[in-house]
Amino acid sequence: NAGVMQNPRHLVRRRGQEARLRCSPMKGHSHVYWYRQLPEEGLKFMVYLQKENIIDESGMPKERFSAEFPKEGPSILRIQQVVRGDSAAYFCASSRQSGTGSDEQFFGPGTRLTVL
Amino acid sequence: AQTVTQSQPEMSVQEAETVTLSCTYDTSESDYYLFWYKQPPSRQMILVIRQEAYKQQNATENRFSVNFQKAAKSFSLKISDSQLGDAAMYFCAYSGGYQKVTFGIGTKLQVIP
Numbered sequence: 001n002a003g004v005m006q007n008p009r010h011l012v013r014r015r016g017q018e019a020r021l022r023c024s025p026m027k028g029h030s031h032v033y034w035y036r037q038l039p040e041e042g043l044k045f046m047v048y049l050q051k052e053n054i055i056d057e058s059g060m061p062k063e064r065f066s067a068e069f070p071k072e073g074p075s076i077l078r079i080q081q082v083v084r085g086d087s088a089a090y091f092c093a094s095s096r097q098s099g100t101g102s103d104e105q106f107f108g109p110g111t112r113l114t115v116l
Numbered sequence: 117a118q119t120v121t122q123s124q125p126e127m128s129v130q131e132a133e134t135v136t137l138s139c140t141y142d143t144s145e146s147d148y149y150l151f152w153y154k155q156p157p158s159r160q161m162i163l164v165i166r167q168e169a170y171k172q173q174n175a176t177e178n179r180f181s182v183n184f185q186k187a188a189k190s191f192s193l194k195i196s197d198s199q200l201g202d203a204a205m206y207f208c209a210y211s212g213g214y215q216k217v218t219f220g221i222g223t224k225l226q227v228i229p
Contacts, residue, residue, distance in 0.1 A: 033217070109159065110160075
């Protein structure tokens with residue numbers, strides 16, 4: 001059973017370009033979470049999605065950032081017009097179901113975004 | 117809002133010795149979960165141990181155990197018989213009503229041979 005997969009593992013973009021980060025949850029998992037880790041910091045929650053629904057996007061910047069989890073295919077975190085401050089590691093996690101913290105989140109290996 | 121505080125930016129321990137990493141949190145919820153995650157240089161997040169707030173018994177996983185003090189909102193991690201492979205960043209984390217996880221800023225653990 002493959003774990004959470006993220007690609008690309010490393011992404012380099014110039015200021016003003018778009019970044020697309022992909023996350024394939026574990027088989028049987030329908031809940032996806034995106035976190036951002038800035039250098040020397042812990043992970044910060046960005047957005048929580050179920051299939052075709054955004055449940056909580058309270059941690060996601062209002063501008064330039066968007067996320068989706070379509071019925072088919074991976075979850076996508078999209079950053080438009082990237083700036084140097086977007087450079088970070090972006091982690092995706094998935095769980096089978098939500099409702100309580102008893103359902104463990106499994107983390108992917110992360111995508112390290114570097115904005116030049 | 118829930119917060120998680122780790123007041124030790126770095127810790128070191130001699131191989132085979134025991135080390136305790138501290139964590140405090142703040143919440144108004146009565147039902148929640150607490151976690152310790154390990155992040156080695158590969159940056160993969162690995163769940164080390166989990167504690168349900170409604171359980172009084174402290175969780176243990178082999179060489180890893182916690183001291184959960186609910187009234188004091190304290191959740192420390194004890195690593196016994198430390199090994200070189202334990203060297204990593206350790207993050208304390210909290211999850212409440214649904215699974216949004218709040219992380220502390222981490223403690224860097226160095227294991228000295």
